[in-house]
Amino acid sequence: MTAAVPSDPHASGDQPGPPPRPTAAAWARENLFNNRHNSVLTILLGAGLVVLVIYGARFLFVTGQWEPVRTNLTLLMMGTFPREEQWRIVVQVYLLCAAVGLLWGGLTASSRDRARDAGVPFSRARLRDGVRRWWPVFVLLAVLLGMTRTWLPLAFVASALALGVVARRVMEALPEAGRRCAWFLAGVCALAGWQILSGTGGIAWWWGAALVAAATVRLTRNVRTDAPWQPAARLALVAGAVAVVWAVYAQLDFGGVGWDDWSGFQLNLVAAAASIVLAFPVGLLAAVGRRSQLPAVRWLSVGYIEVIRGVPLITLLFMGDLFLGFFLPTEDPLSKVTRAIAVMTLFTGAYLAEIVRGGLQAVPRGQVEAAQAIGLSAPRVLSLIVLPQALRAVIPALVGQFINLFKDSTLLSIIALTEILRIRESIHGQREFLIVGIAETLVFVAFAFWALAFTMSRESQRLERRLGVGER
Incomplete structure (x- = not known):
C-alpha cells in the first residue's frame, strides 16, 4: 500500500494569478484611516473639499453672472480682428486640422511599419485615448460652444475635427512612397493657412522657399551615385526650386490682415507659439556656443x-517697443507684435x-570619447550622441519654460497690445457690464x-514615460 503524495501546485504548469485588487473600502481603510492622525486629516480635508465643490458648483451654475463672457465671446477670442476678414481664420483652422491629421496619420503609419518589421504587435490609438489625453482642451471647446448663440460654431468645430480624422485615415492608407509626398502636403497646408491669414507680401516667400x-x-x-558632380547638382536643384518659389510669390498679390490688427486670445496663442x-x-x-572651444563664440554666448x-x-518689452525702432528703417517699421x-x-x-547646458553637462564624457574613437566628427557626435541624451534629461524643465512663456504672453498688454486680459478690462468699460461679472470674466x-498649460504638462509627462526619463 503506497502513501499518497501531496501534489505540487506548480507541477502542472499552472502559474499563480495576479493578486486581487483591493476594494475601495479596503484601500481607504489602509491608506486614509490607518491611524487616528490620518483619520482626522482625512475627515477635515474631505469636508473642506466637499464645501469647495459645493460653493464652486453654485458659483458656476447658479449665481455666476456669465453674460459679459457670452456677449463678448468673439471679442475675447479674436479681439478687434476685422469682422469682414474672419473667413480667413475659418479657412486657416480647416487647413491646420488637415495638416495635423496628415502628420498624425504619418506618424501612426510609420510606427505601424516599424512594429511590423520588428515582429511586435501594434495597436492604433483610439478616439478614447485622444479624449483622455486632451480632455482639458475638449472641455474648453465645450465651454466655448455652450456660450455661443447659434449652431454655426458647433458645425464649424465638428467639421474641422472630421477633416482632421479623414486626413489621418488617408495618410495611414497611403503606401510609404505616397506618405513622403503627404508630409510635404501637410507643410503646404500649414503654410497656406498661415499666409491666407497674414498675406503673401514681405518676407512671406522665405517660408515657402524653406x-x-x-x-x-x-x-x-x-x-546616390558615385558621380563627383552629385553634390553640386543637388545644390543647383535646391537653388532652382527656391528661385521658382520666389518667382511665384513675386506674381502673387494676396493681401492679409496685418499683425497689428490681431488681438484677443488669438494674439496670446500666436505670440506664444x-x-x-x-x-x-x-x-x-x-x-552649444557657451561650451565652445572658440573664445569669441563662447564670450558672445555668455x-x-x-x-x-x-x-x-x-x-x-518696453525697450523693444520704444528703442528698437531707432535701429530699423523708418519707411517700413516692424509691427508691435513682431517686436x-x-x-x-x-x-x-x-x-x-x-x-540645455545642464543637460549637456549630464552626458558622460566617456560617451563622447567613445564616439570620437570610432571616427565620428564633432557635429555628428553632438547631433547623434550628446544632444539626444541632453534634451531627454531636461524635458520637464523645457516644457515648464514653454508654459511660463505662454502665461507671460499676458504681459503684452503693457505695450498697448490688446491681448485677452486687456480685452477683459475693456469689457468692464461697457456701460452694462461696469460692475457685472468681474470675477466671472477672470475665471474664464x-x-x-x-486648459492649454495643463495639456502641455500632461503631454510632457507622457513623453517622459515613453522615454523613461528618471528611470534607471
Missing part, C-alpha cells in the same frame, strides 16, 4: 545669456540655453490658460 528646399533635399536624399518655435533653436545654439537673464521681461515676439524669443532663448480667462 519648405520647398527641405522637401527637395528629402526627396533627393536617397538618390511663434516665440516657442523660434526660441528653441536660439537656446540650443547659445548652449554675454547674450547673462545680459538677457539679468533684465526683467517687462523691461525688455514683441522678437523680445520674447530672445528672453526665452536665454533661459532655454541654461536648461484663467480656465482658458489652465
Whole structure:
C-alpha cells in the first residue's frame, strides 16, 4: 500500500494569478484611516473639499453672472480682428486640422511599419485615448460652444475635427512612397493657412522657399551615385526650386490682415507659439556656443545669456517697443507684435540655453570619447550622441519654460497690445457690464490658460514615460 503524495501546485504548469485588487473600502481603510492622525486629516480635508465643490458648483451654475463672457465671446477670442476678414481664420483652422491629421496619420503609419518589421504587435490609438489625453482642451471647446448663440460654431468645430480624422485615415492608407509626398502636403497646408491669414507680401516667400528646399533635399536624399558632380547638382536643384518659389510669390498679390490688427486670445496663442518655435533653436545654439572651444563664440554666448537673464521681461518689452525702432528703417517699421515676439524669443532663448547646458553637462564624457574613437566628427557626435541624451534629461524643465512663456504672453498688454486680459478690462468699460461679472470674466480667462498649460504638462509627462526619463 503506497502513501499518497501531496501534489505540487506548480507541477502542472499552472502559474499563480495576479493578486486581487483591493476594494475601495479596503484601500481607504489602509491608506486614509490607518491611524487616528490620518483619520482626522482625512475627515477635515474631505469636508473642506466637499464645501469647495459645493460653493464652486453654485458659483458656476447658479449665481455666476456669465453674460459679459457670452456677449463678448468673439471679442475675447479674436479681439478687434476685422469682422469682414474672419473667413480667413475659418479657412486657416480647416487647413491646420488637415495638416495635423496628415502628420498624425504619418506618424501612426510609420510606427505601424516599424512594429511590423520588428515582429511586435501594434495597436492604433483610439478616439478614447485622444479624449483622455486632451480632455482639458475638449472641455474648453465645450465651454466655448455652450456660450455661443447659434449652431454655426458647433458645425464649424465638428467639421474641422472630421477633416482632421479623414486626413489621418488617408495618410495611414497611403503606401510609404505616397506618405513622403503627404508630409510635404501637410507643410503646404500649414503654410497656406498661415499666409491666407497674414498675406503673401514681405518676407512671406522665405517660408515657402524653406519648405520647398527641405522637401527637395528629402526627396533627393536617397538618390546616390558615385558621380563627383552629385553634390553640386543637388545644390543647383535646391537653388532652382527656391528661385521658382520666389518667382511665384513675386506674381502673387494676396493681401492679409496685418499683425497689428490681431488681438484677443488669438494674439496670446500666436505670440506664444511663434516665440516657442523660434526660441528653441536660439537656446540650443547659445548652449552649444557657451561650451565652445572658440573664445569669441563662447564670450558672445555668455554675454547674450547673462545680459538677457539679468533684465526683467517687462523691461525688455518696453525697450523693444520704444528703442528698437531707432535701429530699423523708418519707411517700413516692424509691427508691435513682431517686436514683441522678437523680445520674447530672445528672453526665452536665454533661459532655454541654461536648461540645455545642464543637460549637456549630464552626458558622460566617456560617451563622447567613445564616439570620437570610432571616427565620428564633432557635429555628428553632438547631433547623434550628446544632444539626444541632453534634451531627454531636461524635458520637464523645457516644457515648464514653454508654459511660463505662454502665461507671460499676458504681459503684452503693457505695450498697448490688446491681448485677452486687456480685452477683459475693456469689457468692464461697457456701460452694462461696469460692475457685472468681474470675477466671472477672470475665471474664464484663467480656465482658458489652465486648459492649454495643463495639456502641455500632461503631454510632457507622457513623453517622459515613453522615454523613461528618471528611470534607471
